[in-house]
Amino acid sequence: MYIEFDAANAITEVFVNGQYVGNHLGGYSRFRFNITNYVNLREENKVVVKVSNDKKDKRTYPDTADFTFFGGIYRSVRLIAVSKEHFQLNEMGSNGVFVTAIPKGHKAEVKVFCKLENISCGELQACYRKS
Known part of the structure; x- marks a missing residue:
């Protein structure tokens, strides 16, 4: 809590x-x-x-x-x-999820970095939607 x-x-x-x-x-x-x-x-x-x-x-x-x-x-x-396993909430007021987009022409490379609490490994699923 x-x-x-x-x-x-x-x-x-x-x-x-x-x-x-x-x-x-x-x-x-x-x-x-x-x-x-x-x-x-x-x-x-x-x-x-x-x-x-x-x-x-x-x-x-x-x-x-x-x-x-x-x-x-x-x-x-x-x-x-939060449950025992959660995104780290002690990181300077953030929600523990950090997203960086790097423009590459008409596209972008997106990097996602997550800080986790009480989790040694995990899986991140992402989907791409063309608008």
Whole structure:
């Protein structure tokens, strides 16, 4: 189980059931925490999120810039439940699937790279549709 933040500015700390899960520095990108080991599925759980934009903390932004420094959670937050075997969700807020298209004349070579969790090997099926 993961908790996913589309964005929170600027220093985020997450606690589940009184236990520290982790922190994220920055304010403009998606990030996730794996909270599986902190959640009790048979009871009510308490999630606490602390977000600070304290200018004294120099780990995130310069003193001045051409954008604002408002703090807090300002985009969606989700709980994501996945099976034991899944695409890796801890890769910089991505879904674990990376696609690159390389133009070759009127065609393209497409490369797909997947990061997997708890899977040693797998199979990828692809189909081509001409539109």
